[in-house]
Each structure stands twice: as C-alpha cells, then as structure tokens.
Amino acid sequence: MMEKLLGSVCGKIKDEPIVELKKVKGTVVLMKKNVMDVTDFGSSILDRFHELFGKGVSLQLVSSVNGDSANENKGKLGKEAFLENWISKITSLNAKDEASFDVVFNWDESHGIPGAFIIKNHHHSQFYLKSLTLEDFPSHEGPIHFDCNSWVYPTHRYKYDRVFFTNKTYLFDDTPQPLRFYRNQELKNLRGEEISSGGMLKEWDRVYDYAYYNDLGSPEKGKDYARPSLGGNSDYPYPRRAKTGRKPNKKDPNSETRLFLLSLSIYVPRDEKFNQVKFSDFIGYAIKSIGQVFVPEIKAVFDKTINEFDTFQDVLNLYEGGVRLPEGQTLDKIRAHVPWELLKELIRSDGERFLKFPTPDVIKEDKTAWRTDEEFGREMLAGVNPVIIRRLQEFPPISKLDPQQYGDQDSTIRREHLEKNMNGLSVDEAMEKNKLFILDHHDALMTYLRRINTTTTKTYASRTILLLQENGTLKPLAIELSLPHEEGDERGAVSKVFTPCDDGVENSIWQLAKAYVAVNDSGYHQLISHWLNTHAVIEPFIIATNRQLSIVHPIHKLLKPHFRDTIHINALARQILINAGGVLERTVFPGKYAMEMSSAVYKNWNFTEQALPEDLIKRGIAIPDSSEPHGLKLVIEDYPFAVDGLEIWYAIESWVKEYCCFYYPTDDVVKGDTELKEWWKEVREEGHGDLKEKPWWPKMETQSELIQTCTIIIWVASALHAAVNFGQYPYAGYLPNRPTVSRRYMPEVGSAEYAELEKDPDLAFLKTITAQFQTLLGVSLIEILSRHSTDEVYLGQRDTVGWTTDDRPLAAFERFSAALVEIETRITERNDDVALRNRVGPVKVPYTLLYPSTSDTSRVGGLTGKGIPNSVSI
Structure with a gap:
C-alpha cells in the first residue's frame, strides 16, 4: 500500500513540469x-x-x-x-x-x-x-x-x-x-467607488469628483460673510470644482463648512498637490502677503501709523526703500499686533523700513511713461489683459442689456467727441478702414454697480474708443463713464464722456478717466480673463480626465502635463483668495460681489470660442483671408498678444494633430472609443453641467473635433494663462498703472474735490485709486502669482522622458519643441524691431509673456516676465 502511494506521488512529481523562474x-x-x-x-x-x-x-x-x-x-x-x-x-x-x-x-x-x-x-x-x-x-x-x-x-x-x-x-x-x-x-x-473613508475625504483618498462652489462663504459669521452657491443653479451657473466631502454648514446646509483660515491642508487628490519644492517656494513668497490672514490686526496697525500715499514718491518708496516706520512706532509695538514670523519677512535688515518690493518693469526705465496715452492703448494689446479689446462695428456702441429692465444703456459718445482727434478721418471712414476699436466694460459691470457702489467703492461702467494710427499704435479718443440712474435701473444709464486734453485741470480729469477704465479692466482681468477663463474652466476637464480616461489612454497622456498643480492652486484660492473676506474681495472693486459677477459672465462662456483664432474673429480683430498662411489676417498687425499667440496656437495645433491622428487614424476610431465618449459626456453634463444644453459643444465624433478640443484645452491651460497671469507684477505691481479700486467719483466743478484736483492733481489721483493698505496687500498677492516656480515645466517640455513607447508621437513632440524654439527667435526679432512700437512701448518693456522658454537653463524661477508653463500652476 505504501509503495503504491509513493509511486503515485512520484508520478505526479515526474509528470508535472518544473517551473524555472x-x-x-x-x-x-x-x-x-x-x-x-x-x-x-x-x-x-x-x-x-x-x-x-x-x-x-x-x-x-x-x-x-x-x-x-x-x-x-x-x-x-x-x-x-x-x-x-x-x-x-x-x-x-x-x-x-x-x-x-x-x-x-x-x-x-x-x-x-x-x-x-x-x-x-x-x-x-x-x-x-x-x-x-x-x-x-x-x-x-x-x-x-x-x-x-x-x-x-x-x-x-x-x-x-x-x-x-x-x-x-x-x-x-x-x-x-x-x-x-x-x-x-x-x-x-x-471615481471613489473603492475609497476607504466616508464623508470628508482624507489625504490618502485618491478621489476625483465634482462639487459646487459652495465653500466660499462663512454664513455662521453673519450675512456679510454669506455668499451664494455657484453652480447647479440657473441664476448662478459655474464650472464644477473638486469635491472635498466636508460637512454642510450648520447655518446654511447649502454651503460646505470651511477649514480654519490658516489651514492650507484643504483636500485635493494627493498626486495633485504641489511637490515640496514648489510648496516651499509658494509658502516662502506667500509669507509676505499672508497679511490677509491677519487683516484686522495689520489693518489696525496701518490705520494708526501709516497715512495715505500723498505723492507718487510715496508709492515709489515701496520699491526703492520700503515703508518707513512712522515717528513713535517701533517694531515692538507692531509686533504686539503682527506675528513675529510674518514680521521677520516684512522688515529689512536695517530694521527701519519694511514691505519693500521688487521694482515692477513698467517703471524700471521711465517712472512716468505709464501715464501716456500711447502706453494706455498699448497695454490693451500687450499688457496683462490683452484679450478684451475688439473692433468697433457699430456706432454709437449698442448695449445688449434688456431695455425692459435696464432702460437705455446705449452709448452717449457722439461723432464730435471723436473726430476732433482722428487725424482728419471721419468715424464712418475709420470704421470702413477697420481703424476704430473699443474696450467695453459697460454691460458686464452695469448690472452690479448699484450694489458695488453702496460700499466704499465708487466706480463706473466704462467704454473706451481708440483709433488705430498709421504707426500701428492705438490713440484713445473718448472715455464714457456711466452710472445707474438714481431713480431706478429702468431709467437707463447716466453717462459722461471725456476726451483727451494735454494741459491744466482738464488733463488731470483725463488722467482720472483713464484710471477708472484701468480699475474696470483690472477687476475684469482678475475675475474673468484670469480666474474664470483659465483656472475655473479647466478644473472640470482635469476631474473628468482622471475619472474616465485611463492613464494609459493616449488623450490622458497628451493632456496630463497641462493639468499639473491646477486643482491645488484652485483649492488654495478658494481658501484664502476668492472666499468671503479673502484677498481678492479686499483688493478688487467688486468686493463681495466678485464671484457672483464672474458667474453672470460664465453664462455666456463658449468652449469653442476659447480657440484663439475664433476669439480674434469674434472680436473683429482678425478676418478670414485665404492668402494668409493660416487663412487669417490681423487688422492690427502690431498686436503682440495675437501675433505671438497665433504662432503658439498653430504650433500646439500641429502637434496635437500629429499625435491624435496616430492613435485615431479615422473618424470611426474616435466614435468607437468608449472611454473618450464617457469622458466627453462627463465634461459636458457634469463638469460644465450648467451649460450642457449649449449647441456649440463639439460632438466628439471626428478627428477634427478631437484635435480642436485638445488644442483648446492645451492653449487655455498653457499660453492663455501665461499671457494673463505672468504680466501681473510687471504691469500691475505699480498700482497707479493698474489700480484695482476707485474710492471717489469724478470731481464735479465747484466741489472741494475739484478744487483739490486743480491744486494738487497727484494727491487727488492717489486719493481716488487704491488705498495704501489695499495696495500693500494687492501688490503682495500679485508678486506671488507672477513668480515662476523653480521646478516649472514649460510648454515643449515633459517632466519624464519615456512617457510613451511610441516613436512617432515622440518624434512629433520633438518637432513641437523645435517649433517653439524657432518662435522664441522670432519673438526676440520682433521685440528688437523699432518699427513695431507696441512690442516695447514708451515704458520700454518688451513683450515676452508668450515667449515659451523651452531651454532648461531658463528654469530659474522668479519674476522673469516670460515663459509658458504647461499648466495653470499658480
């Protein structure tokens, strides 16, 4: 029996193959x-x-x-x-x-x-x-x-x-x-189907999910800190943000509870957080602007010790020597109000001055050139917000506001206001020759002005008309400032028109009129051009990509570099910048209505119009022309943002086309991709769900629709964000050039303010624009936002070499990088061309915001004023 059993076992051992590892x-x-x-x-x-x-x-x-x-x-x-x-x-x-x-x-x-x-x-x-x-x-x-x-x-x-x-x-x-x-x-x-924790998400949870912007307010603090929930509401539509899972606010169940103000540990999927290098950079630079955390304490100190800016030299002292401690004040006294860790970062080594900032580019070469009309017009083409100006195609300008609700809001600018400064042209001739342009901040602001102006803010809705001159520069012709009618919105606007003047009090009034325009443009830039149209609209694409496209999917691999750090910077923004009482509300004129106003603008957001060629055509800045290389002709030939931007756009488009056509050789492959279909469905129906019924969404059934979509996403996340972000400190670091608040209305003849304007126009100007405390806080903020991280990855670069094993996409990416190097050369050549007056301008600041910076040696970080990071990373 034992022999039989042994034989059986040995047979099994003999018959079964021995696995060699x-x-x-x-x-x-x-x-x-x-x-x-x-x-x-x-x-x-x-x-x-x-x-x-x-x-x-x-x-x-x-x-x-x-x-x-x-x-x-x-x-x-x-x-x-x-x-x-x-x-x-x-x-x-x-x-x-x-x-x-x-x-x-x-x-x-x-x-x-x-x-x-x-x-x-x-x-x-x-x-x-x-x-x-x-x-x-x-x-x-x-x-x-x-x-x-x-x-x-x-x-x-x-x-x-x-x-x-x-x-x-x-x-x-x-x-x-x-x-x-x-x-x-x-x-x-x-997608969170296997998470290990319930409720509030933990740092190790890897969950990407959607939530509304319902975490901006703190209703438990009272009505002044309550804010409407944005998103999921036809009155306040908004892109979705990443879910945190925090509990509802006890005071308002529709709001999510907020973290303690000092906390920067707001949940985002762990792989979306800044790496330690970047977070160290961010915290180091943020220390100087952490004042918003201690606003009551610091503001009390400033109110007691630091007066208004009395002269422009007082403003320049912020960069040339810092703010001197007033007589009788010592560091020990200020230390009683301000944490020492913060104070150490604010003071200079001599212990006498503090809050010293780098000199903004706009005043490095010439401290007064920013006040010229030429520079005022140039910055609409090459400044921090070069995406609003459009060609004037009807005169007088017509409002799109409902006349039943808002009465007559059409412009009161007339031909006689303009033609006296049009070099002999008539309005009709100039429009026929595509030479009249408008910076229009009327409709977007008018519906909020009555509420905004009940606070310390005193501002106007504005329209600015400019003439394109033979030398390629824009000459401002008239500025219209409008207020709601005192007897009700339905009575229409009350408007005044101001025109240029070189001398006397009329020149001072003209300078104030330009300042009111700059205030509007600064607020619209921060809320719409920057925050809404790059930061906020991109986040839903990031969430959907991680939920629906596998990491091995070609479109995930294409888009992944352009999503780096965005969810984290947006979360930090909700915590300390765009929240109730945050820095943005304290430094930009819409105040508590800022985010609500951006929601109103989002109603008209159109994904396909985020493509640069479509945007330029819509604004009348470009016209289709088959004789041009890309079938598009600019009506302002020296428009730095558009000229450089189109080169970047077409380089991205060419790269995306090569890449997508490799993996999707036919439209049928696009249609048959189930992951791609679910991704696009979720983007439309969840991420941008408030606009899901809009007819302009691509159907995602063809090669061209896929290429168009991916090109737009990459453009918005990289070049568009670079253009509207990294010029903030170079241009707006000097607040008189880009004031964010106006505190007084235009002075009326016979008033004390008018007399002050006649006597000391600089003092009257400074009393009208952003106050000193807001200036310090605002400049600190934009200094942080304008800095490149030392570990930044720029357009044309990948942070990993072997991101795919497919040779053709790798070769296509090399061609893309090489094309960007060639664009850098052409940008440098254009900036050196003295005939292109908008490239440098009276302030002598070359336009480099769309200079790609593809070389690794350029990755030095700081206030470089150039470079296109792959993503909305700051």
Whole structure:
C-alpha cells in the first residue's frame, strides 16, 4: 500500500513540469516621506524598525500576455519581490533628492511580458514612487519602464491594490485582455467607488469628483460673510470644482463648512498637490502677503501709523526703500499686533523700513511713461489683459442689456467727441478702414454697480474708443463713464464722456478717466480673463480626465502635463483668495460681489470660442483671408498678444494633430472609443453641467473635433494663462498703472474735490485709486502669482522622458519643441524691431509673456516676465 502511494506521488512529481523562474533585476526610484517632511520622524523610525523584522515594500509583476482563468482572467501574477537596503539607503533632507532601490523578481517566463505591477507599502509612512525600470527582461528588447509619479500610502489605507502600468499607450479596445480588469478597476478607484473613508475625504483618498462652489462663504459669521452657491443653479451657473466631502454648514446646509483660515491642508487628490519644492517656494513668497490672514490686526496697525500715499514718491518708496516706520512706532509695538514670523519677512535688515518690493518693469526705465496715452492703448494689446479689446462695428456702441429692465444703456459718445482727434478721418471712414476699436466694460459691470457702489467703492461702467494710427499704435479718443440712474435701473444709464486734453485741470480729469477704465479692466482681468477663463474652466476637464480616461489612454497622456498643480492652486484660492473676506474681495472693486459677477459672465462662456483664432474673429480683430498662411489676417498687425499667440496656437495645433491622428487614424476610431465618449459626456453634463444644453459643444465624433478640443484645452491651460497671469507684477505691481479700486467719483466743478484736483492733481489721483493698505496687500498677492516656480515645466517640455513607447508621437513632440524654439527667435526679432512700437512701448518693456522658454537653463524661477508653463500652476 505504501509503495503504491509513493509511486503515485512520484508520478505526479515526474509528470508535472518544473517551473524555472528567471531572475529579473529592477530599479525603483522614489522619495521617502522623511525626505519630504522632516516632521514625520516618528514614522521614519517605525519604518526602520519594521524593516528589521519583515519586508516593508513588496512588488508583483502582472502579465500582459497570459490571464489567470481561475481569477477572472486577470493577468497572471509573479512572486512578490521586496525593495532592498531600505534601512541602509541614506537620503538627505533636500526635497529634490530621490533614492534608487534594487529589487529582484523571480518571473515565470511562460507568463510573457509584464504590463503592470502591484505595489504594497507595509510601512507606517507614505513615499513618492517615481518609477520602476526592468533591465534585460527575457524576450524583450530594451528595458521595460513604468512611469509612476504617485504617492503610495500604507496598504491599510486602501481597500484595493495600487497598480501601475508600463509606458505603453492603449485605446481600451487595444488593451491586452489580462490588463483590462486593472485598467477598469483603477478608474473605479479614482471615481471613489473603492475609497476607504466616508464623508470628508482624507489625504490618502485618491478621489476625483465634482462639487459646487459652495465653500466660499462663512454664513455662521453673519450675512456679510454669506455668499451664494455657484453652480447647479440657473441664476448662478459655474464650472464644477473638486469635491472635498466636508460637512454642510450648520447655518446654511447649502454651503460646505470651511477649514480654519490658516489651514492650507484643504483636500485635493494627493498626486495633485504641489511637490515640496514648489510648496516651499509658494509658502516662502506667500509669507509676505499672508497679511490677509491677519487683516484686522495689520489693518489696525496701518490705520494708526501709516497715512495715505500723498505723492507718487510715496508709492515709489515701496520699491526703492520700503515703508518707513512712522515717528513713535517701533517694531515692538507692531509686533504686539503682527506675528513675529510674518514680521521677520516684512522688515529689512536695517530694521527701519519694511514691505519693500521688487521694482515692477513698467517703471524700471521711465517712472512716468505709464501715464501716456500711447502706453494706455498699448497695454490693451500687450499688457496683462490683452484679450478684451475688439473692433468697433457699430456706432454709437449698442448695449445688449434688456431695455425692459435696464432702460437705455446705449452709448452717449457722439461723432464730435471723436473726430476732433482722428487725424482728419471721419468715424464712418475709420470704421470702413477697420481703424476704430473699443474696450467695453459697460454691460458686464452695469448690472452690479448699484450694489458695488453702496460700499466704499465708487466706480463706473466704462467704454473706451481708440483709433488705430498709421504707426500701428492705438490713440484713445473718448472715455464714457456711466452710472445707474438714481431713480431706478429702468431709467437707463447716466453717462459722461471725456476726451483727451494735454494741459491744466482738464488733463488731470483725463488722467482720472483713464484710471477708472484701468480699475474696470483690472477687476475684469482678475475675475474673468484670469480666474474664470483659465483656472475655473479647466478644473472640470482635469476631474473628468482622471475619472474616465485611463492613464494609459493616449488623450490622458497628451493632456496630463497641462493639468499639473491646477486643482491645488484652485483649492488654495478658494481658501484664502476668492472666499468671503479673502484677498481678492479686499483688493478688487467688486468686493463681495466678485464671484457672483464672474458667474453672470460664465453664462455666456463658449468652449469653442476659447480657440484663439475664433476669439480674434469674434472680436473683429482678425478676418478670414485665404492668402494668409493660416487663412487669417490681423487688422492690427502690431498686436503682440495675437501675433505671438497665433504662432503658439498653430504650433500646439500641429502637434496635437500629429499625435491624435496616430492613435485615431479615422473618424470611426474616435466614435468607437468608449472611454473618450464617457469622458466627453462627463465634461459636458457634469463638469460644465450648467451649460450642457449649449449647441456649440463639439460632438466628439471626428478627428477634427478631437484635435480642436485638445488644442483648446492645451492653449487655455498653457499660453492663455501665461499671457494673463505672468504680466501681473510687471504691469500691475505699480498700482497707479493698474489700480484695482476707485474710492471717489469724478470731481464735479465747484466741489472741494475739484478744487483739490486743480491744486494738487497727484494727491487727488492717489486719493481716488487704491488705498495704501489695499495696495500693500494687492501688490503682495500679485508678486506671488507672477513668480515662476523653480521646478516649472514649460510648454515643449515633459517632466519624464519615456512617457510613451511610441516613436512617432515622440518624434512629433520633438518637432513641437523645435517649433517653439524657432518662435522664441522670432519673438526676440520682433521685440528688437523699432518699427513695431507696441512690442516695447514708451515704458520700454518688451513683450515676452508668450515667449515659451523651452531651454532648461531658463528654469530659474522668479519674476522673469516670460515663459509658458504647461499648466495653470499658480
């Protein structure tokens, strides 16, 4: 009996094949938590203790060739392998440092080539996993690379396995069958179907979901801090923002509770947060403007010790010497009101002056050229907000406001106001020759002016008409300032028209009229051109991409660099900038109505019109012309934003076309992509759900629609944002050039204000525009927003080299980068051409906001005034 049993066992051993496992060496690159956060000392000690008694980090390769029929045909798994030398690997405290670890896999060659791996972190702290590379893999030419770039938390934080894929790119139908489960499961995880916590999302949750802008107000503080919920409401439509899962506010269940003001730990998916280098930069620069956190304390000090700006030299002292402490005040007295950590950043080493700022470009060469009419017009073409001016196509300008509700809002500007300064042209002749233009801030502001002007703000809705001269510059002809009728909106607007004058009090009035226009343009720029049209509208695309497009999907790979840091900067903005009582409300004229006003403008947002050519055509700045290289002719030939922007636009479009056509050779492939279909459906119906019924949305059924869509997204996230963001400090760092608030109406003849204007026009000007405290706070803010991070990744660059294994897309990207280098050369040449007067202007500031900065040597960070980051990253 024993012999028979023994024979049976031996037979089985003899008949079954002996599996020979091949040793495969790999290299894992990661950053330990203790490198990134030196305060987490306890977890680091526990991790080392744990390594002594067990295996800390395990990896398992997943076959892309053979599925396991006993396990839902998932790719067969290799044996667990463990990182080696975790304890002995010395890492510095430099946030940039990363460490390489060896790992040896025992792999069954019959499983074929791996297409993914599972990683389990049995430590007590998280680490940032950058990559895994397998060298000399059997039956595979060259290394197998996995780009990971993700935080991996301890395994007990997840209810699922963390899976990473190779750098191969697949449409869903092309995905190897053994990997499809993992592809689908990962998207479910990111949609929050497998989260480990309920309610408020935790830092290790990787959930991308939608929420309304219902976290801006603090209704528990009283009605002054209550704000309407934006989004999901026909009265206040808005793009969606990333969900945090915080509880409803007890005072108003429609509002989400806010974090403590000082907290910057607002939830965003962990991989969306700034890396430590950038966060350190951000905090370092933000210290100077953290005043908004201590507004009552600092404002009390300023009110007691610092007077209004009395002269323009007082303003210049902010850059040339800082603000001198008033007589009788000492640092000890101010320290009683202001935290020492903040004060140390504000004071100079001599202890006598504080709040010294870098000199803005607009006054570096000439301290008064900003006041010229030529510079006033040039900045509409090459300044911080060059996206509003349009060609005048009807005269007088017509309002689109409902006359039943707002009465007659049409312009009161007449031919006689203009023609006296039109170099002999008539209005009709100038319009026929495409020479009249308008900066129109009337309709968008008029509906809010009555409420805005009940506060300390005193401002107007404005229209500015300009003439395109033979030398290519814009000459302002007239400014119309309008207020609501005192007897009710239905009575229409009460308007006054002002025209240029070179001498006397009339010149001072003209300078004030331009200041009111600049106030309007500054507020509209911050709220609409900058915040709404780049930051806010892009966030839904980021959420939908992570929820519906696998990381191995070609469109995910195309768009991913253009989403870097956006969700995090937007979350920080909701916490300290655009919230009730935040910096923006305190420094920009709409005040508490700022975000509500941006909602009103969003009603007319049109995705397809975000394409630069479509935008220029709509504004009448460009006309179709088949004789031109791209079928488009600018009516203002020396329009720096448009000239440089079109070159960037077409370079992006060419790159996107090559890329998309490789993966989508026909329209049928576009139609058949289920992930793409769900992505676009979610963008329209969820992310921008308040506008889902608009007819202008592309249907996403053709190559051209896909190319158009991706080009618009990349343009908005990169070049458009660069154009409206990084010029803030160069131009608006000197607040008299770009005031954000007006505190007095235009002085009437016979009034005390008029007499003051005659006697001391500079003092009257300074008393009208942004006050000193608001100036300090506002300049501090835009200094931060205008700085490039030292780790920025610019257009034409990728932060990883092997982001795909497909040669043709890689070659196309190289051509894109090379095209941007050529554009840099042409921009430099145009800036050196003295015939192009709008390129530099009276202030001698070259237009470089759309200079790509593709060279790695340009990545120095700071107030460079040039460079196009890939994403809305600040």
